[in-house]
Amino acid sequence: MKTPVNKEIASVLKRIAVYKELSGENPFKVRAFENAARSVEMHPEEVAALSDKGMLETLKGVGKGVAEVITGYVRSGRSSELETLRSAFPDTIEELFTVPGMGPKKVRAVYEKLGVSSVGELEYACTENRLVTLEGFGEKTQTKLLKAIEFIRLQGGLHLLSDALGTAEEVIGTLKNSAIRDIEIVAAGSLRRGKTTFKDIDILVVEQDGKNRESLQKTLLSLADENGVIASGDTKISVRRRGLQIDFRIVSPGSFPTALQHFTGSKEHNTILRARAKRMGLKVNEYGIYRGDEPVYVSSEEDLYKTLGLEYIPPELREGDEEVRLSEKGELPDLVKAEDFHGMVHVHSSYSDGSNSIEELARECAALGYSYLCISDHSRSAYYAHGLSEGRLGEQADEVRRVNEALSPFRMFCGIESEILGDGGLDYPDEVLEELDFIIGSVHSNLAMSKEEATERLLRAIENPYLTILGHMSGRLLLSREGYRLDEERILEALQKNGTALEHNCNPLRLDPDWPLLKRAKKMGILVSVNPDAHSIEGFSDMRYGVTMARKGWLEKKDVLNCMTAGEIDEFFKRRKKKTSV
DNA sequence: GCCGTTTTCGGCCCGACTGTTTTCAGTCG
Structure with a gap:
């Protein structure tokens, strides 16, 4: 039997999380499997080898339960846990999660109420107008899902770093040359962290005052392809442009440092940071840092990390791996430039x-x-x-x-x-x-x-x-x-x-x-x-x-x-x- | 299911937007 690579083990754990969620399992258990999957995927050495040595529980997020699942999979190439969970659903049900807007609750609803268990069936049910009758669904949801299905049909959903960077630079250039004054535009998200492939790009727009808000929103929306507006709120606008999703967030200068940090992510890095802040009696969100209701002033991202007792962590390192722990000890590398x-x-x-x-x-x-x-x-x-x-x-x-x-x-x-x-x-x-x-x-x-x-x-x-x-x-x-x-x-x-x-x-x-x-x-x-x-x-x-x-x-x-x-x-x-x- | 600078029980990050609701659940990042 081939020893499975980390990605494969992580995929088993992720799928267990998906099926547990579908089955209505306690959300924290679901997250435990997601966290473990993440930890396995990020681990620099072969997790299968750790399994042989009985050292799986040294991995963060892996306890007795997950360790058993991994060991079983490494030994036999199968996971009885996953197979048991899957047996309650048709094989194709996983593909429903690839449709934006379809989460566990909605997938479960269309499956149980309409017998829908694949993207094709979902599309058909939408065109047959069958979703509107379901509780929690309506006309708009149905239209949105149809659009989303069309979108994933048109392109696989992932883009290269070079494409993402090109589109981001083009958009930022367009905005800088637009008639809107007093704004600052910065790329955040996985683009700033330097990932290799992209689902979407995040762009922060810093607005000096709210005077031009309306024309700003209009300009951002005008960047969308035809039918490409995904969300359009007060501070958040999402559009599709050349097949790439762009999420714009509008923030005030005062919350720029925390917003930049928040929207740069990763989700896992932020979770670790928030938990740390909480232990220190602080609360961090995209608007600022607070001790109780009192805002704590931070002048920059550097200052934000300092406030949390940390050395500045460059965006490329923010993957929720070991960077926070090493930053605390002042042991981060002096990255090449x-x-x-x-x-x-x-x-x-x-x-x-x-x-x-x-x-x-x-x-x-x-x-x-x-x-x-x-x-x-x-x-x-x-x-x-x-x-x-x-x-x-x-x-x-x-x-x-x-x-x-x-x-x-x-x-x-x-x-x-x-x-x-x-x-x-x-x-x-x-x-x-x-x-x-x-x-x-x-x-x-x-x-x-x-x-x-x-x-x-x-x-x-x-x-x-x-x-x-x-x-x-x-x-x-x-x-x-x-x-x-x-x-x-x-x-x-x-x-x-x-x-x-x-x-x-x-x-x-x-x-x-x-x-x-x-x-x-x-x-x-x-x-x-x-x-x-x-x-x-x-x-x-x-x-x-x-x-x-x-x-x-x-x-x-x-x-x-x-x-x-x-x-x-x-x-x-x-x-x-x-x-x-x- | 996992975890520990309030620890072996009781929490588990936090907020925006949408659509279906009539006060909120679901999804997303």
Whole structure:
């Protein structure tokens, strides 16, 4: 039997919570399962292993009851608890929860009263006008559900960081250029926390006074697609724009710090903070902090955290994991910043499948303020990408030397993105690899592998002394392709042992590996190289996603390979090469 | 079901909006 990954165990717990809620179970028990699911999902190591060691209850939110469920599932691949709960309902009932507006009470009502147990049936019941007769439902609910079903049919519901950021910036730009004066507009929510995929975006509008409220509301509503107004209240307006839901909140300057904190979330982070405030005799909500009825003044988000006895917690860390506990002790990392990066690593030129020449890339990179560029075109087996033959590799090296002389002190390093072949070998003989400054090894073909095969393949590549950086480790494409399964622990141990760096590929379609793995790598002292995998000078701007993900993975300047200066990384490459010649 | 700087029982974050109600339940974040 395959050992289940954390996501899978978390999904079982989440579904138990859903069915318990459907069955009318005590809401706090429901939440206990939700919390446990969250905790399992966030846990950096394999929870299945904890289960084998009988150490599940060391996880926050996991007690005797949940531990039993997990153990049962890890042993047998099934959960009798879940199966018992599910047996009272048809299999398809879970999909009803994907319709916005359908919660446990409504799902239960349509199922019990109308026999509706799938999205299709719900749609049909709506068009047949059958929902209006149900208690608690009415004309408007029915229309709204139909619209919501149409919406989820049109698009899967999730969006990439790059899309979400693009839409947010466009909306913020539009509002700033609008006739409305005296407003401040800031993105909050998961966008500010730097998640990888998005259901919606949250935007805070700070209003100096209420004078322009009406025209402000009108402007916000005008951003909606046709039929795209979801909610329109005094201080909260939700619209759909280009398939993305945007939630606007209007707040006064006085409550800005608490509102920003509140709407940045996460829900779990806020719950921990609120509970802490309560213990301190304080109450926190989006409008302010209160001791009894007395407001406690806070000037900024920093001040808010200080009032709660905490060091400022950067938004990227606010996932309700261990950040509050560490903040209390003053042990949060000093997160890496965009200006800490000195070099651009993993860039393709027109020698393989890039669209710019070596010199164009170098000049642009220098203009952006970087002091070096590590070029790495595709290797010879990558026919589809015009991978470089040994001869072409030599030509490229000559050109790099010429550009280096012309642009000094800007530095270019000459490397390759070598295919990791099916057997884990690299793509050129050692004497060719020997000539290069660095080698990134990546898997692009034969992706259908078992966990064992994929792990062995990568391990063999990591053991190769010429490998400098392991490229896009999981092979995932966000929203379209799951990565191959790997024994992550063994891969990390091999990287650590060999002093090989781990790439975080910050192409917005990849963001690979995911940030929790970066956090694990950091703890093991593995260097992370934040790479745009750029195929043109436009691709350089993807570094912004990389900076966010590095921060989300708790990385500091010292943890990042391309935060080294040109001299330092030159030394690093040379040191590694020396190792190969011994 | 979980948890503990008011602890082994009695709580469990808090508020906006909507729609169906006629004072509030359900959903959402």
